[in-house]
Every structure is written in C-alpha cells, then in structure tokens.
Amino acid sequence: MIPYKLIDTASWTGATLRLYQRGDEFSIRVDKAGELMNSRAHHSEDVLAELACKMIAGREAPRLLVGGLGMGFTLAAVLSHTGPEARVTVSELIPAVVRWNRDYMGSLAGFPLDDRRVQVLEHDVGLVMQEHKNFDAIMLDVDNGPSSFTHDDNDALYNLRGLSMAFNALKPGGVLTVWSATSDPAFTRRMVKAGFEVTQQRAGSHTARRGNRHTIWIGVRPGG
DSSP states (O other), X not given: OOOOEEEEEEXXXXXXXXXXXXXXXXXXXXXXXXXXXXXXXXXHHHHHHHHHHHHTTXXXXXXXXXXXXXXXXXXXXXXXXXXXXXXXXEEOSOHHHHHHIIIIIGGGGTOGGGSTTEEEEOSOHHHHHHHOOOEEEEEEOOTTSSSOOSOGGGHHHHSHHHHHHHHHHEEEEEEEXXXXXXXXXXXXXXXXXXXXXXXXXXXXXXXXXXSOEEEEEEEEOSOO
C-alpha cells in the first residue's frame, strides 16, 4: 500500500493539524486525537447538505450558511442542490483549512470555493450567526459534533445558548442540520428547548453499507 505523505502542517490554539496525501486520498489529523476527516468517507456530510436543501427547495434566492469547510464536500453538495440564485456563506475558523482546499484539495469536490455563489468567511460560525440573520438553512459540521474534541470553544455552538443563536439566525421556516459522529439524546432535548421541531437521521460515512454511522439532526424553526 502507498504510504501517506505529509503535505503541510498548521498550528491552531495549541494544537497541530497535519495534511496527508496518499495517491488521490487526503487525510487531516490533529495531534493525539488522530484523523479528523478523510476524503474517502464523506457520504454523511453530503446527506447533511442534501437534507437541508431539499427542505427549502423552491425558495427564491435562498441564503445558506455552512459551518465548517472541511474538505469541501458539504459545500459541494449544497451547490449541487441549489439553483444559480442561491447565496452560500461558508464559515471556517482555521485559515489553513481554507488554504488547503484552494492549494491541494480543490479537485476532490469539484473546486466549490471557485463557485460565484460562495462567500468564505474565516470566522467562528457562532460569530457569523450573530452578525448575519435571515438564513433559509444552516448546516453545522464543526469539530466532532456536540461531543467535540478538537476545540473546547466549539461546545458553545451546541449548548442551549448556541442553539438559540442558530434559531434566531434562521428565517421562520428555516432549517438547521447538525452533523455528529455519535448520537446524543441530551442534544436533541436542547434543540427542542431552543424552539426547533426536531427529527434525526442516521447516515453512513460511505455510500455502501460499510464504515461508521453518523447522526444528523434536522431542526425546523416553526413559521414561514
């Protein structure tokens, strides 16, 4: 088997992120936590976007927010399920991840950052939700979900205050989808308490019936 080759490193809040490549496969890892993401396992990220986009299908010039760029697959799925008048904001806290998408990994998802519908903000998605309102859909794929392990500050997105912030950033009838590596009944209860009508769906990391099964929450702000 071809060994992984270290392509680049980046420091962020005391941690070191590393980008590896093996043939056409990429892997992002962080210190002792191990692999954060792999380009061969992104089906559940695609589903995260598809669910949100299908629920707002037919809206004129929808505004969407993607929290967490990753390897670009969620963004690419949003673009494939929206029309030419959509406006998509991507919030990515780590500048190196944006740079890696532009310099090394763009072809994986079809160069979604080059799409004219896309605006990239190198900011915390919580700050973006505070400063920008009236989204039709928000998709959160930040860290490992409600049980984060990369950055403790990400917990603030998943507590009641963070969920209320997402609720207020949505239009009535807007949709919040949240990706998580694991299920979390307490998080479901917090979503309900924040005002969302909540359902869940499980999705595999691969399209085939193999690999890990992940949880996606779908929260709808009533009204609209």
